[in-house]
Amino acid sequence: MPARDRGSGHRGTLARPARPGWAGRAGPAATSPPRWEGPAVVVEDLRKSYGAVRALRGVDFEVGQGQVLGLLGPNGAGKTTAVRILTTLVVPDGGRALVAGHDVARSPAAVRELIGLAGQATAIQEELTGRENLDIVGRLYHLDPKTRRRRAEELLERLELADAADRPAKGYSGGMQRRLDLALSLLSRPAVLFLDEPTTGLDPRSRLAMWAVIRELVAAGTTLLLTTQYLEEADELADRIVVVDQGRVIAEGTAAELKGRVGGEVIEFQVLDRTQLERAAAALAGLSAHEPSVDPEAAHVRLAVGERGSSSLVETVRRLDAAGIATEGLAVRRPSLDDVFLALTGHGAASSDGPPTPTRPRWGRGH
Numbered sequence: 001m002p003a004r005d006r007g008s009g010h011r012g013t014l015a016r017p018a019r020p021g022w023a024g025r026a027g028p029a030a031t032s033p034p035r036w037e038g039p040a041v042v043v044e045d046l047r048k049s050y051g052a053v054r055a056l057r058g059v060d061f062e063v064g065q066g067q068v069l070g071l072l073g074p075n076g077a078g079k080t081t082a083v084r085i086l087t088t089l090v091v092p093d094g095g096r097a098l099v100a101g102h103d104v105a106r107s108p109a110a111v112r113e114l115i116g117l118a119g120q121a122t123a124i125q126e127e128l129t130g131r132e133n134l135d136i137v138g139r140l141y142h143l144d145p146k147t148r149r150r151r152a153e154e155l156l157e158r159l160e161l162a163d164a165a166d167r168p169a170k171g172y173s174g175g176m177q178r179r180l181d182l183a184l185s186l187l188s189r190p191a192v193l194f195l196d197e198p199t200t201g202l203d204p205r206s207r208l209a210m211w212a213v214i215r216e217l218v219a220a221g222t223t224l225l226l227t228t229q230y231l232e233e234a235d236e237l238a239d240r241i242v243v244v245d246q247g248r249v250i251a252e253g254t255a256a257e258l259k260g261r262v263g264g265e266v267i268e269f270q271v272l273d274r275t276q277l278e279r280a281a282a283a284l285a286g287l288s289a290h291e292p293s294v295d296p297e298a299a300h301v302r303l304a305v306g307e308r309g310s311s312s313l314v315e316t317v318r319r320l321d322a323a324g325i326a327t328e329g330l331a332v333r334r335p336s337l338d339d340v341f342l343a344l345t346g347h348g349a350a351s352s353d354g355p356p357t358p359t360r361p362r363w364g365r366g367h
């Protein structure tokens with residue numbers, strides 16, 4: 001069923017014809033992406049169900065041109081469903097989605113010419129080498145042979161795949177396959193790029209390398225929508241963050257705003273003798289404006305302490321010591337997605353795939 005039309009709204013007009021031509025142009029000077037009026041992505045009341053599973057239940061957000069939006073949420077939140085709709089792979093049940101001014105349900109071909117996608121499942125042909133994979137995608141975008149080769153070499157080099165370029169991709173490690181997949185999505189120099197969990201499964205070094213490549217793209221004017229399960233990653237890369245859970249937007253803002261809602265930095269530790277868990281939480285009462293949260297299963301305590309991380313840490317140690325409570329892993333850290341969820345919903349960012357377990361939340365409120 002086509003997406004519901006709500007009138008012209010943000011529908012923009014392309015200032016230049018949307019053909020593979022711009023992407024196929026040779027030379028670094030010809031790399032400015034096409035422009036259109038209005039935001040790069042508009043999502044209004046987007047809905048999608050798979051049988052009884054309501055993957056998206058009326059989602060709204062926008063991504064301005066040249067902006068980076070982080071779609072943040074746990075497993076099953078609906079992130080990939082949103083990306084698949086925006087990249088024309090899935091038709092929504094209701095609502096509307098525009099990419100570069102084109103309605104994804106009405107003009108999927110126009111959208112496809114302007115976008116790149118590195119999906120959660122890779123688009124790699126495993127029997128082919130990395131270089132052959134890039135060549136095939138270059139042909140799909142009608143890039144001339146010289147441009148195709150030059151861009152493939154650049155991307156192989158930049159993503160540290162040059163040494164493996166002539167080996168079949170099925171022999172690549174998970175991280176190498178992710179990098180090759182990103183290279184494939186970048187070959188056409190898309191105006192709007194969708195990256196679905198670009199760094200999941202990457203080691204810390206590869207993750208930093210991936211972030212560097214993504215920053216370069218953004219600096220060159222690419223609009224980016226990336227999904228992630230990590231607040232830290234959204235914080236590093238995104239101008240704005242939309243937090244989704246169970247098919248709905250539950251919060252929106254900059255990383256700083258979301259952290260503000262969490263209560264700033266977090267002190268956490270494990271209690272060695274779990275019968276002392278409640279006493280540990282009680283010992284910390286009043287230390288911050290927030291109540292300590294206790295996870296009985298993991299014998300874990302955490303407390304949001306605003307910007308007073310180190311001084312609160314000293315006070316925490318003093319109080320626990322005075323109460324005779326032995327702990328391990330006591331540390332102060334920046335807030336995570338789990339902390340955001342706890343602050344927003346009262347439960348942690350456990351997968352929303354399964355049925356909710358209200359009687360036994362992963363993170364209970366402190367007593």
Ligand SMILES: Nc1ncnc2c1ncn2[C@@H]1O[C@H](COP(=O)(O)OP(=O)(O)OP(=O)(O)O)[C@@H](O)[C@H]1O
Nearest residue numbers: 050053055073074075076077078079080081082353
């Ligand atoms: N093709 C499908 N058929 C049936 N159910 C689906 C399909 N795709 C997604 N779902 C369901 O829709 C919900 C949202 O899934 P989606 O893949 O969008 O989540 P996600 O936020 O990307 O999660 P993850 O972090 O695990 O990638 C889940 O409950 C999922 O099981």
Ligand SMILES: [Mg+2]
Nearest residue numbers: 079080081120
């Ligand atoms: Mg997903």
